[in-house]
Amino acid sequence: MTSGADERLTAVIDVSGLETDRLLLGRTSTAERVADVLRDRIAEGFFPPGTKLSEDSIKGALGISRNTLREAFRLLTRERLLVHELNRGVFVRVVTVEDLGDIYRVRALVECAAVRGVGDPPYTGAVTEAMRAIEAAVVAGEEAARGRAWQDLSTANIRFHQGIVALAGSPRMNDLMRGVLAELRLVFHVMADPRRFHAPYLTRNRQVWESLDAGRVAEAEALLADYLADSRSQLSGAYAQQMATD
Template sequence: MAEQLRTLADDRALLGRTSTAERVSDILRSRIADGYFPPGARLPEDDIGGALGVSRNTLREAFRLLTHERLLVHELNRGVFVRVLAVEDVEDIYRTRRLVECAVVRGLGRPPYALDGLAAAVEQGRRAADQGDWKDLGTANIHFHRELVALAGSERTDELMRSVFAELRLAFHVVDDPQRLHEPYFTRNRQLLRALEAGDLDGAERMLAVYLDDSLEKVVEVYRRRVGEEG
């Protein structure tokens, strides 16, 4: 927890002088999505509020917002914890991803597309794979799909998928085999980028649908076993 608190202290500059619960929730959501707070982790009010320099009421409102997004749970007399997903949650996350991400690709229209963000995520993944940094490769994979969704140019879609991707990261933590989980999809991300660069939307959508179906099957297989072991 000490490392996580130091990181949050670095995030205080993002709050500015008029910090709000929404800004605090944005920071915590990002940190959950980037893997700083794993499923089941308790989030101590005093420590996190002190690291961010916010009041207890502001932090509690941020916790409430993230509980509404299904990222946190409040346990009576115990505190606030990062949520541990059920298998059904994981399946629903992938259904949502397939609906949204494939629709984004299908609706892109005529090229050229603003693919710099996708290209940067692929490069981040390449560096992580070369260094054997599987956690960072997972982060790069999430960034790739965020950038893919951003191609829709829709703030509502971005907001919806921010919490979906944060939930997805919770599932990845339980699977806890980042090399097996993410390494094959780095190559697929690069292939998707090439298809979009070529303006092949039909090919990109088919590739993405298979990609997500394969990922769902792999994640659920391991997740079901791990949750069963812990139960």
């Protein structure tokens, strides 16, 4: 009997869409920039969890060397987005239930600290830019829900949390959470009903945003902490059940 996980492992993925990303690499392609492209594609679900990545197909689509691609694979393996299996190749990682708990521990530490450090309005610099991004993500999520575009809703929710992290004005925190949130996205790609896990949090996204916008930072942090705890509880139980089924 073939499980859902086995079906994902053997799936043949069309990489033709990567050719549009080739322009992003420019004439000075580097492994880091290739990793950026692949990380985004993994987060978007272009390569679902368990998918084997074909070196020949991807390097041909992006117009890069095998060595550059392998270095990009190594970078993403360190980020826990890919896994190398001896004599089998490179696969998009399937997140474990234990991984999911750790992801939420990191999120709570980083996101709540980013909110806590905002300070009092009027906001300036990186905080102002982050606030605009948060507001835009809230609006985009609400519009996606009205249009029943559930994957767009998922993307808007990720961007909301990226905006929260950006409040800290730390490139290192942004880089850290970009990988963490991409890893979280792997979990959502396994779940069958993204609406169930994102739509209920639209109101809470707006509440966090409105508290920040009004300068009620302690309130925003408390709302976010409760939000992440509830999200972790809901998703962990459903993911454990899904993985047991697969």
